[in-house]
Amino acid sequence: MxxxxxxxxxxxxxxxxxxxxxxxxxxxxxxxxxxxxxxxxxxxxxxxxxxxxxxxxxxxxxxxxxxxxxxxxxxxxxxxxxxxxxxxxxxxxxxxxxxxxxxxxxxxxxxxxxxxxxxxxxxxxxxxxxxxxxxxxxxxxxxxxxDGEGATKLVTVTVKGARNESEAEMAARAVAESPLVKTAIYGMDPNWGRVAAALGYSGAVFDPEKVQIWFDDLLIVDNGVAADYDEEGAKRLFMKNNLRITVNLNAGDAEATIWTCDLTDEYIRINASYRS
Missing domain, CATH: 3.60.70.12 (L-amino peptidase D-ALA esterase/amidase)
Structure with a gap:
């Protein structure tokens, strides 16, 4: 040394x-x-x-x-x-x-x-x-x-309309860390149900029937149910290297952003191939 x-x-x-x-x-x-x-x-x-x-x-x-x-x-x-x-x-x-x-x-x-x-x-x-x-x-x-291990996409998760910043961060973090959300992003599957599920178990307090979800600028969920959107158009958004997931809980004025990436088979290969 x-x-x-x-x-x-x-x-x-x-x-x-x-x-x-x-x-x-x-x-x-x-x-x-x-x-x-x-x-x-x-x-x-x-x-x-x-x-x-x-x-x-x-x-x-x-x-x-x-x-x-x-x-x-x-x-x-x-x-x-x-x-x-x-x-x-x-x-x-x-x-x-x-x-x-x-x-x-x-x-x-x-x-x-x-x-x-x-x-x-x-x-x-x-x-x-x-x-x-x-x-x-x-x-x-x-x-x-x-540059995350195996990552192919940068994902910006923003939750707004929360009761306070702590709950906004809790909700954004739950979405950003969900293995189901991250694998859906890697698989280019605009599965908004996985986002909604993560919001539900996040601990943030909100009315599910008031939730809105966007993928980039495309409204996917409005008032807790699927919006009228083009499924193929949503899939094309997931083909990009950068994706924004925006949620409005419509429960307050606070917001928070978490940055994450997709979860890929390359991540598994990297972490299964060495012992630290």
Whole structure:
């Protein structure tokens, strides 16, 4: 290990981000990198990050790594708050297979070199910084799902009209983690009954007779029953690499989004072929 560390030190470079992104890959097929620049209090601020993860991915991060850097000037307390809030809306809103492990980390380093007035409270500068941070964490989180073990589709599950955000997240997570929903997506089967079933056992409180479900912009379920839609048109939506499942519970004003992928025979092959 010592020899490897010494070799790594010799390879340090301001342009080494791509190599670092590749070095942390395991079952990932692609390196995951994202960077953005934005104005904070009239000064240009940069935020960048790399991540890894493809399997055993579920909220509470698991099993993933993400390293973020920025040159913004901000107190440690505000930086920690910004990171926690951003992670809750990105890495804690993804799932590949519903499994977790103890090995996960998201960290951020801030140099303060941008020259902006130091962010010390939740003001406009803080919100500007959060906007950029949210973009980077959200992009990296979705890249993890897109590169999920065996995945062929990125699926965005949004539940709105819930009584509160907690119930909206519960309902979206139930749909996103349902093996029956995920296999139907892989099989290009627009089976809305599986979505409705997951909503039913999610724990969210709603009237089933008021539920609406869309696949992309196609209304599939209206007031709890099948809408008048073209079945072949619905199937074509499932042939794309990206699919949106939107649900309106019509029980309130809260909403939440979870990103997931399909469940494929390739996922089984990958996880049946090695022992960890």
């Amino acid at each position: 010592g020899k490897g560390i010494r070799q790594a030190v010799k390879s340090l470079s301001p342009k080494g981000g791509h190599n670092a992104a590749r070095a942390i890959m395991t079952t990932d097929k692609l390196p995951k990198e994202c960077a953005v620049s934005l104005m904070v209090s009239g000064e240009e601020v940069r935020i960048g990050g790399i991540a890894k993860g493809a399997g055993m991915i579920r909220p509470n991060m698991a099993t993933m790594l993400c390293f973020l850097t920025t040159d913004v000037s901000i107190t440690a307390e505000m930086l920690q708050s910004a990171l926690k809030e951003s992670v809750d809306l990105s890495f804690n809103r993804i799932t590949v297979d519903g499994d977790m492990s103890t090995n996960d980390t998201v960290l951020i380093l801030a140099t303060g070199g941008a020259g902006n007035p130091q962010i010390k409270e939740r003001d406009e500068a803080y919100n500007q910084f959060r906007k950029g941070l949210d973009y980077v964490t959200g992009k990296l989180a979705r890249m993890i799902v897109e």
